[in-house]
Amino acid sequence: MDLNDRKRKILQAIIDEYIGTAEPVGSRSISKKENLGLSSATIRNEMADLEEMGYLIQPHTSAGRIPSDEGYRFYVNSLMRKYKIGMEAVAQLQSVLETRVSQLEKLIRYAGAIASNLTEYTTVVTAPKEQEFEINKIDLVPIATQTVMLIVVTRTVRNKVMNIDIDSATCMSLANILNEHLAGLKAGEITFDKIQDIQKDIENRLSLHPKVLIDIMHFVYETITDSGETEIYVNNAKSILKYPEYNDVEKAEKIFTFLDDKENLKKLVASSDADGIEAKIGKENDFEILQDCSLVTINYSLGNKKAGKIGVIGPKRMNYSKVFASLDLISNEIDKILNEYISDE
Structure with missing residues (x-):
């Protein structure tokens, strides 16, 4: 049943009052504090109707009313005044x-x-869930003999030191290949076929052991899924x-x-x-x-x-x-x- 304007105003006044006091609200309290132009008796009758309709609860026989879950829901959806932050x-x-x-x-x-x-x-x-982010960039930086730092940039930056025997030029070429295939992708878009395509591209352009790509891809995938634990x-x-x-x-x-x-x-x-x-x-x-x-x-x-x-x-x-x-x-x-x-x- 739709609430008429009078019932809406009374329900709003009751919930506003109860939010502030945590005490059951009676008809006299509403008639004194709210400019409704209604007598306590009229408000009391309307409150009884609102209780019957499921919007109010009377916790004790002699007490006033408090909002029910349905009353709060109606308040949030239809009655709540807009609050302005200072x-x-x-x-x-x-x-x-x-x-x-x-x-x-x-x-x-x-x-x-x-x-x-x-x-x-x-x-x-x-x-944020990391797996929702795209790969922005992958970089490979030689830091010592047979040691390379793999850097994966999403919305954050993660890195891993790997034992790979490649020089600076090869690092740059490999990073370029990885970025060509992976930049802009999310975890769910890195398919087995995609990895095969990367491997073929590497075989055509570089001389690297297949295990290198496996190790790199393991960390790349881990980076965009591991921290997905919210x-x-x-x-x-x-x-x-x-x-x-x-x-x-x-x-x-x-x-x-x-x-x-x-x-x-x-x-x-x-x-x-x-x-x-x-x-x-x-x-x-x-x-x-x-x-x-x-x-x-x-x-x-x-x-x-x-x-x-x-x-x-x-x-x-x-x-x-x-x-x-x-x-x-x-x-x-x-x-x-x-x-x-x-x-x-």
Whole structure:
């Protein structure tokens, strides 16, 4: 059933009030604080209707109402006011991120910390999956007799010292062949046929033992897949203790145990697959331990490709408008900085 304008305003007022107080909201409280032009009796009747429709819950017979998961969902989708981040906070964010751009991992870590500071909730950030990146360049540099350094450049740089007896000219020629065939490819595009083509090209142009290519390709492939194990960083896990929902010691311990398990967090963040910002409220979360929590996530990109996520975990009565605005701002800043950085390489 669609909500009429009066019910929408009352539901919005109740959720706004509950987000701020964590106390069940009564009709008198709404009639005093909100300029609705309605009596307490009218508001009480509307609240009863909203409860019957599934948007509100009355935790105790004599208590006011609190939002249900469905109430929060309707609020996020249809009622939430837009939150504006202050210019001072925006300037600080830009300054901190720009000074960390030279180290991608630190940039992502700081972004998570900033998100936690802005929202005052726990944040979870996933680092880029290396296998999603293309090979930018391969280089071979002789560093001693029968010793060569193999350098593979993606969005990061990895190198390996190899025992190969080739001179500088051969190193350069071999690197040129590898770049001709592999530059711009990702792991899934390096097929067995592609490796055979490279081997044939090497045989036609150079005199090298086949094992050389096998060793090189093993490291190249390892470079773009090995670090595909998603890194995940948690910020401000202890923030949950600030909220009365977690005053129960046993409940808080279970949450801390969950947040300490990176495999659970990877599954949690991976379960959010929307292109833009997404909120999973209460029972929408896949983990039972988070049935009283909400998770809001957003992607950030590298070269117009999804690279990772920033997520905020908090009580269901979290300040959604502030969280949405904060994550949107941080994601846009990361995208801008990283894409500028990539284009300059």
